[in-house]
Amino acid sequence: MKPLAALALVLALGASAEQQTSLKTQIDASAQQWMKEYDVPSFAVGFIENGKLAWTAVYGEQSPGVPASAKTLYNVASLTKPVAAETVLRLVSEGKIQLDEPMAAHWIDPDIAQNPWHKLLTPRLSLSHQTGFTNWRYQTKNVLQFQWEPGTKTGYSGEGYEYVARFAEKKTGKRFEELAQQYVLDPIGMKGTSFTHRPWHEGRVAQPRGEKVKLPAKAPERWSAADLLHTTVEDYSKFVINVMKADGLNAPLAAQRLTMTRDTVQPGDVEKVCAMAKLTGCTATAGMGLGWEILNLNGETIIRHGGSDPGFKSVAFFVPVKRKGVVVFTSGDNGSKIIRRVVEVLHPNPILVAIL
Numbered sequence: 001m002k003p004l005a006a007l008a009l010v011l012a013l014g015a016s017a018e019q020q021t022s023l024k025t026q027i028d029a030s031a032q033q034w035m036k037e038y039d040v041p042s043f044a045v046g047f048i049e050n051g052k053l054a055w056t057a058v059y060g061e062q063s064p065g066v067p068a069s070a071k072t073l074y075n076v077a078s079l080t081k082p083v084a085a086e087t088v089l090r091l092v093s094e095g096k097i098q099l100d101e102p103m104a105a106h107w108i109d110p111d112i113a114q115n116p117w118h119k120l121l122t123p124r125l126s127l128s129h130q131t132g133f134t135n136w137r138y139q140t141k142n143v144l145q146f147q148w149e150p151g152t153k154t155g156y157s158g159e160g161y162e163y164v165a166r167f168a169e170k171k172t173g174k175r176f177e178e179l180a181q182q183y184v185l186d187p188i189g190m191k192g193t194s195f196t197h198r199p200w201h202e203g204r205v206a207q208p209r210g211e212k213v214k215l216p217a218k219a220p221e222r223w224s225a226a227d228l229l230h231t232t233v234e235d236y237s238k239f240v241i242n243v244m245k246a247d248g249l250n251a252p253l254a255a256q257r258l259t260m261t262r263d264t265v266q267p268g269d270v271e272k273v274c275a276m277a278k279l280t281g282c283t284a285t286a287g288m289g290l291g292w293e294i295l296n297l298n299g300e301t302i303i304r305h306g307g308s309d310p311g312f313k314s315v316a317f318f319v320p321v322k323r324k325g326v327v328v329f330t331s332g333d334n335g336s337k338i339i340r341r342v343v344e345v346l347h348p349n350p351i352l353v354a355i356l
Contacts, residue, residue, distance in 0.1 A: 023047065024055055026345050031059040034341055040332030041209050042068040045342055046237030048318065048325035051245060056234050060331075063207040063216075073192065073204045073230040074329040075217065076314045077307030080195070080229035083184060083239065084161055085127045085291025086248070087176070088168055089257060090183040092123065093249045097171055099124045099256075106170040109163065111137070111144035120150040126157075126164035127290040128261045133159040154264050154288055158226030165225035177223040188242050193231035195223035201230065208311020210333035217311070227309065233329055236316060240325045243292075243303075244318045258303060258320070260287035260294040276354035284351055297351040306356075308336075315339050315356060319347070 027045060035041065042060030046053060062068040091097045103121045112118045117132065125131050132146040135158050144159060165176040172179060177195045185193055194201075197219040208217050219230040246254035263285045274282040285296045295302040304317035313335030318325030326346050328339045340356050 038334040043330040044233035046327035051323040077309040079307040082291045084225035087180040103167040107167040126160040131160035133157040161226040190235040206331040210311035212310035257290040277350040
């Protein structure tokens with residue numbers, strides 16, 4: 001394997017076709033060892049260079065005795081959220097909804113109807129995780145509750161995404177899954193992606209491995225705007241490229257998508273991360289944009305989102321100034337360890353690797 005410093009130089013300058021092949025060869029050579037060491041049955045990688053999909057690769061078994069392939073569908077967990085956010089943002093770009101309009105005119109969850117804070121909720125607050133909701137209502141005895149006044153803090157919330165999706169349905173008169181198909185999946189050409197189970201899923205779904213996994217796994221019957229999207233690594237790589245190029249959005253809205261709402265790094269966190277990365281004097285900020293997390297690590301801006309469900313770990317990120325990106329899906333509880341190893345090869349920013 002090349003020294004990290006040499007890899008960093010290659011990536012900074014832009015990899016040639018030969019260098020791209022070399023990076024893939026390094027992963028090819030280690031894939032079987034990683035899967036065995038971390039007990040992960042399969043993983044898939046997409047590498048984006050110069051704004052284009054350079055290559056994809058899939059390793060291991062989709063299910064026992066069945067090799068994983070380019071057609072294998074992975075549950076990408078919370079990587080559902082950027083696709084849902086893109087759907088909402090494209091509705092905003094076309095003037096179908098407004099980013100800062102009160103959602104109460106079209107949708108109020110019955111659980112919060114008596115709390116006047118429901119009048120403060122907007123699509124922007126949902127997409128930037130500022131609703132004041134917990135991640136899921138089961139954490140508050142299956143009742144949706146505000147934990148703080150909307151817009152005053154950042155708190156990761158799948159419920160916030162479900163809320164804005166329901167609002168979009170009520171205002172447009174279309175099911176959210178249909179909106180996603182119309183505004184995102186079809187225009188980008190994501191033919192192997194869906195929010196719910198489809199007949200063409202048969203024989204294509206990666207089976208997860210983990211302590212809490214219940215087999216066999218398949219896509220749900222009801223859509224979620226926050227979880228359980230099933231897709232291929234090529235499809236999601238296309239999506240990342242589309243976001244990177246800001247296709248489908250007007251310029252001001254595309255800029256807002258990649259603007260950090262507030263820095264959520266707490267005192268002492270930077271020192272801990274620096275120690276993990278074995279660096280001194282490093283800098284790091286992190287906060288939510290609209291659908292994505294905005295990282296600034298030692299002066300490098302990285303746009304990232306991850307996903308984690310029992311038996312599945314995934315990540316997607318891109319570096320706007322370098323027009324490069326990485327997508328990794330895994331089908332195992334220890335998938336994060338493989339993700340780190342892949343990123344060490346493809347984009348060896350030591351702080352990024354440390355926090356993955």
